[in-house]
Amino acid sequence: MEAFVQEKPAEELKPPITEIGVIGWIRNNLFNGWFNSILTVVTFFVIWKIVPPFFRWAFVDSMWDTTGKACRAGTGACWSIIHSNFRFIIFGFFPYDQQWRPLLAMFILFGLLFYSRDRSHWSKYLGYSWLVGLFVMGLLMKGGLFGLESVESTKWAGLPLTLLLSVFGLTAAYPLGVVLALGRQSQMRGVKWLCVLYIELIRGVPLISLLFMSSIIFPLFLPEGITINKILRAQVAIILFTGAYIAEVVRGGLQAMSRGQYEAAESLGLNYYLTMRLVILPQALKIVIPPTVSILISAFKDTSLVVIIALWDLLKTTQSVLSNPQWMGFSREAYIFIAILYFLGCFSMSNYSRKLEKELSAGER
């Protein structure tokens, strides 16, 4: 009997060409099954019908640096409306030769945001630099000190106003929200009842009704002779509104804390304030960072509502350009432009929130 010995290594069979590489990918991801195949073909057809004409309209036939009249003669998009009115759309009525100030303020804001993005930079000093930064931004906008020309707040407009409303809105709404959430979780019936009433009342009504209240009723609340400017009033409405939403988010974090944490703090002899300050809040607030960022996103989007009470935010400056007879009829281009601005802002925030969520949950494992 002779033993069989395989002398040559067996020939390696390659997987069939239809299962690997580009073809395999296409088969597995686009044409697996008759239903998906039909879907893919139909989708490609629709894309083919929509995208090339849009591309042609937006880039090939478009005009970038012409007058409105020239645009009307053409068939493509009229991006000249942005090009010619760029500074008005962004800065509104801010004095033309002083517009470097809001620009610088925005750079400071973006710089701080960019620096705060990394969690290893989070420290007490970052908090202080935010406070200083906010103060400097306010100073740059308002002027009147250090030889800066004073600018009336009625002239604040455009992107700086949008950013101001959302950044200050969230900064002030955050402590309010935390206090409300603590009140809602409180053992004291009366306090709890008040906080629930406030939160549910605010969350049940649209922001626009609060803005109306700020613009029409709020002046009646104040004693004679005292007036508060429109921007501040709208800002108060946004803070009161956002605060209720933040309270609900923070409540989620507080409820996620196990009883053991409270009991441990109690057994150490900490009082309520120290329990919250040292044990509960640091953990609870950390859990709710991602949903807080989504509140920031919606607060940023919601600032666009101040158009309705005639504040000159980004949307309003754009609309006023559109009401100029020379540029009438190019709403699509103008709205697409500011949609891109809003999209960039929100998209970077939501991307950041997703990244943060991953990092934070990685720490848990």
Place this chain on the structure above:
Amino acid sequence: MATSQNEAFIEKVPFWLDPKKRAIMFQIFIFCMVGLLAYYLVSNTMANLQKQKIATGWGFLNKESSFEIGESLISYSAASSYGRALVVGALNTLKVAFIGVVITLILGTVIGVARLSSNWLISKLAAIYIEVMQDIPVLLQLFFWYAIFYESLPSPRQALCPVSGLYLCNRGVAFTIPEAHPAHKYMLLALAIGCVVVYVIRRWAKKRQDLTGKIFPIFRVGIAIIIGAPLMVWLAFGAPTAMNAPQLVGFNFKGGITVSPEFIALLLGLVLYTAAFVAEVVRAGIQSVSKGQREAAMSIGLRPPLVLNLVILPQALRVIIPPLTSQMLNLTKNSSLAVAIGFPDFVSVANTTINQTGQAIEGVALIMAVYLVFSLSTSAFMNWYNKKVKLVER
């Protein structure tokens, strides 16, 4: 001994260190502060109102409104009262909210499922849609659609006509409806009766299945009854097929139904925006059901539709419904942005009322009250439904 010592110790605690009494004092303090603030605001307001000679009260509701409202579900003219105008506004808000919610649910579910599709192209397109729509303010979207309508569409005389009987122009969309006929009333009645019958049969079928295990083809029979009953009535009336097509008369369309550009822009903006959020909710809900559930269901021999119906959906719905409720409420609240594009919803009518009568406090209070009623009743209904679909854990 020990207890008496304890008692003595407790007695020694002064009242400002007793947590219970402290809590009571703290609450009294808070209530006093809130009360003082309220008193301060109210007294200021009263003084200001007196100075500006504005009479408070609800008397204005009975006065003649003397403004026109573009579209209304009930009869209304400029001679009607402010109260009636506000009812018209509230009904318009409800109309937008109801139609919007129905379309949003369908579109959002489709996109959410598409996001999970094994088809790469579909899934990526859904992802792009969700991301883009979520990141653009809804007000901007409303302005955009409204601008598309009044800038890009032609006047009624050159109206676009993609399908016969459907006209698109800058005055809105006009489409054909069946000519009014007495049969329609009875068809509606037949539909309602059909729904009740199907409900009864369903209960009976479920009971029978629980007792005997026999399955009744409830889906097919139900569809047959719901479609069949009105169809029979229609045939019994001699199958009236007269159509009421829109005709160009003068500068506008007569006949058929014309939907205003404001309404369409509002609906389009709200639906496209909210559907992105609903899609995310649906996706998260479906993903929350573990893979093992599907595999277990398939291994006991259920067919794919039954797997979805009996195993996946009941569990996914439990996760989906609470966030879905808040999205539906968001849509209702966002419908108040109609005021920006001139659709006569409640906020818009109330705003006009405030401007004409100067009754700012009453007007804003009404706006808040109406939306609170909408919100609270919707969340009450959804809580009830949520309890119903909740899995009973044994």
